[in-house]
Amino acid sequence: MAPVRTTGAIVVAAISISMAVLSYIVSSKKKKNKKFRNGLIDAIGNTPLIRINSLSDATGCEILGKCEFLNPGGSVKDRVAVKIIEEALESGKLTRGGVVTEGSAGSTAISLAIVAPAYGCKCHVVIPDDAAIEKSQILESLGATVERVRPVSITHRDHFVNIARRRALEANEVASKHRKSVQMNGKPLEQTIDYTTGEEKQSSALPHNCKGGFFADQFENLANYRAHYEGTGPEIWEQTGGSLDAFVAAAGTGGTVAGVSRFLQEKNPNIKCFLIDPPGSGLFNKVTRGVMYTREEAEGRRLKNPFDTITEGIGINRLTQNFMMAKLDGAFRGTDLEAVEMSRVLLKNDGLFLGSSSAMNCVGAVRVAQSIGPGHTIVTILCDSGMRHLSMFLLQFYTEDSKLFPSHMVASFELLLILGKCEFLNPGGSVKDRVAVKIIEEALESGKLTRGGVVTEGSAGSTAISLAIVAPAYGCKCHVVIPDDAAIEKSQILESLGATVERVRPVSITHRDHFVNIARRRALEANEVASKHRKSDQMNGKPLEQTIDYTTDEEKQSSALPHNCKGGFFADQFENLANYRAHYEGTGPEIWEQTGGSLDAFVAAAGTGGTVAGVSRFLQEKNSNIKCFLIDPPGSGLFNKVTRGVMYTREEAEGRRLKNPFDTITEGIGINRLTQNFMMAKLDGAFRGTDLEAVEMSRVLLKNDGLFLGSSSAMNCVGAVRVAQSIGPGHTIVTILCDSGMRHLSKFCNAEYLSQHGLTPKATGLEFLGIR
Structure with a gap:
């Protein structure tokens, strides 16, 4: 069998100003000699196929998962969005400046919202109000x-899909009136869409000045099926070398299961293809019995939600044009509880943080393994x-690579390439995945951490999330101390990942209650308790029943370290040189290889x-002529240190300040002290960036490149432009896209x-950086 990836994709993205995106070298023969891809769109697909170790070991089968969550938009629906929009543009049903409408439970909508701007289009989404709230938040962002x-019911005129279809018609009507008005007097008709009718009043509105509408129609549009027949299926065949059984x-629109099953069975009819169906869906009955439902249960006779399940985007009570293209050998029924349990098992044992449909698919994989027996590849x-399921699937039941694309935004920079390494496509969603792995592996090798021990860290978020994801894969637990001014969703993610979390007030690093210092103490406390347990075992063979009491004369903590932990290890990301080594041994060599050593400058915040x-x-x-720069946010002292050799005046020294040393909305970058890691840097200069920039x-x-980035990534891109302005055109500059928005x-x-x-x-362009 062909090699299967056992780690996530590492991609590089390229940014405006002839922005482009580099990528890791994919296994696809088609892209084997290509070190970068053309833009965000070309970054979609060719996702890794990984062995799911826990399920494979348990069943005796090789259970492989295609990591569609590593697509730029975070889901398998990126493929569908690209295919739908490209076919619509080719056919003339959609034009640049038009609006794509869709009724979606979330992921297709998010993919359309990300992809549409790359084609010069807008996006309007109708979503059921029982979908996870974070999906709406992401769409609006x-x-x-x-x-x-x-x-x-789908038969009701106000089903979200039917409303989306109407919105496209309304947009076409308004665009038609505008065109007629222009033809008549050269002056466009000032008109907006009024949703208020005798039957409905909508609080939302289609984007203004849209040049017509196109209803994506993911359920019935066979571009959905073709995206998988032409993309996902062939990729699976190539990645397995055709050796799969x-x-x-599961199916929602049916596009994935149809496209993949038909392609695979055309390649080899002996490959068995199955459906896994969630509660309330009628597809299981259709596949196994030929009848979807009784007359009384027909969806056309039911006006309420046809089924009640916490899984999203899968299960349906009608046959779609896409699903009818499927070639299936059988079906299995899965339950909500099985999906929830599966998600927790995969998180604990494999470090896979998955959503509801992914978890249900893994339930299906185990069902197939039980059915066909060991020794097969599934x-x-x-x-x-799971990032999109915090409010429902991961809370309600919770108990416990890239790419080069040209942009003509700035003519004077046409000969300049600014490349961004897409670290947000790591499995844990950020550059910190590398650091977490390196820290834990070195600690285990040195004996400072043992399986069953707890890793503690003080972090503004991303390192903590990466540690929480990675630690279980090494049989360890995670306890995080986080400043309470960090974005609340980071704490929510950490808790969903099973980490114990303390939120504390921001104070100077010299204060004993700085979040980093508290995390250091937690590791010591865990070691003390573990030592007492070991001594007790040695004395009488019975472990001492003891928990950690955080209440002292000076503090009272509401959180607690994980129980029964076998000692603690303070990750110490700021001073632990495993952090530096993760990038010296990993990120740096990757950038060198992906650019073929042809780069002139590198810039990043710290x-x-x-x-x-x-x-x-x-x-x-590797090349002493490569210039390396720092971009520093407001309030941080590193800019002064690099440019003037002095970090701050005596009065400004952090040791004399007990409050938060700076005020900036960027997170995870900027600092007022020198860390052991930073002192390893070789820098040629520094630039200052602002929050507004x-x-x-x-x-x-987001508007021009479809890149939805977080604050540190955006600041790094500001730095890339500053470097470009400094060294001039004709150069290649690389930066880091740390995490997404x-x-x-x-x-x-x-x-x-x-x-x-x-x-x-x-801003409408880069005028805020003095570029017009």
């Missing part, structure tokens, strides 16, 4: 207009991650300093929050 409506997946789809240190030192050791940059990249919805990507801080973005 992506610039789509959103309607939340009550769930009703079965494929299984493939399923890991549709999306928090712990590990990334900028590891990458800069590696690159300059970062906000404006994030909106420009998914973790910044409450602050950096929240319009109300930005308005309160005077940071409302207004």
Whole structure:
């Protein structure tokens, strides 16, 4: 069998100003000699196929998961969005400036909202109001207009799909009136869409000045099926070398299971293809019995939500044009509880943080393994991650690579390439995945950490999330101390991942209650308790019944370390040089290989300093002519240190300040002390960036490149432009896209929050950086 990836994709993305995206070298023969892909669109697909170790070991089968959550938009629906829009543009049903409408439970809508701007289009989404609230938040942050409506039968005129179809018609009517008005008097008719009729009053509106509408119609549009027949299926065949015995997946629109099953069975009719169906869906009966439902149960006779399940985007009580293309050998029924349990098992044992449909697909894979027996290879789809399911699937039941694309936005920079390494496509969603793995592996090798022990860390979020995901894969637990001014969704993600979390007030690093210092103490406390247990065992063979009491004369903590932990280890991302080594041994060499050594400059911000240190030192050791720079946010002292050799005046020294040393909305970057990691950096200069520049940059990249980035990524891109302005055209500059905007919805990507801080973005291009 062909090699199967056992780690997530590492991709590089390229940014405007002839922005482009590099990528890791995919296994596809078609792309074997290509070190970068043409833009965000070309970054979609060719996702890794990984062995799901826990399920494979338990069943005796090779159970492989296609990591569709590593697509730029975070789900399998990226493929569908691209195919639908491209076919619509080719046919003339959609034009640049038009609006794509869709009725979607979330992921297709998010993919359309990300992909549409790359084609010069807008997006309007109608979504049922029982879908996870974070999906609406993401859509609005992506610039789509959103309607939340009550769930009703597909036969009802106000089903979300039917409303979306009407919105496209309304947009076409308005566009037609505008065109006629222009033809008559050269002056466009000033008109907006009025949703208020005798039967309905909508609070949302289609995007203004749209040049017609196109209803994506993911359920019936066979572009959905073709996306998988021409893409996903062939990729699976190539990645397995054709050596697979079965494929299984759930169905919502039916496009995935249809496209993949038909392709695989045309290649080899001996490959068995199955459906896994959630509660209330009629597809199981249709596949196994030929009848979808009794007359009384027909969806046309039911006006309420036809089934009640916490899984999203799968299960349906009608036959779609896409599903009818499927070639299936059988079906299995899965339950909500099985999906929930599966998600927790995969998180604990494999470090896979998956959403409801992905978990149900894995239930299906086990069912197939039980049915056909050990010694077989089974493939399923890991549709999306758990990041979009925090409010329902991961809370309600919770107990416990890239790419080069040209942009003509700035003519004077046509000969300049700014490349971004897409670290947000790591399995844990950020650059910190590398650091977490390196820290834990070195600790285990040295004996400072043992299986069953707890890893503690003080982190503003991303390192903590990566540790929480990675630790279980090494049989360890995770306890995180986080400042209470960090975006709340980071705490929510951590808790959903099973980490114990303490939120504390921000104070100076010299204060004993700085979040990093508290995390250090927690590791010591865990070691003390573990030592007492060991001594007790040695004395009488019976472990001491003891828990950690955080209440002292000076503090009272509401959180607790995981029980029964076998000692503690303080990750210490700021001072632990495993951080630096992760980038010196990994990120730096990847950038060198992906650019073929043809780069002129590297720039990044610093928090712990590990990334900028590891990458800069590696690159300059390979070629001392490569210039490496720092971009520093407001209030941080590193800019002064690099440019003037002095970090701050005596009065400004952090040791004399007990309050938060700076005020910026960027997270995870900027610091007022020198860390062991940062001191390893080899830098040629530094630039200062502002909060507003970062906000404006994030909106420009979203609008023009479909890149939905977080605050540190946006600041890095500001730095890339600053370097470009400094060294001039004809050069290649690389930066890091640390994480996506998914973790910044409450602050950096929240319009109300930005308005309160005077940071409302207004730019249409890069004029905020002096480029017109």
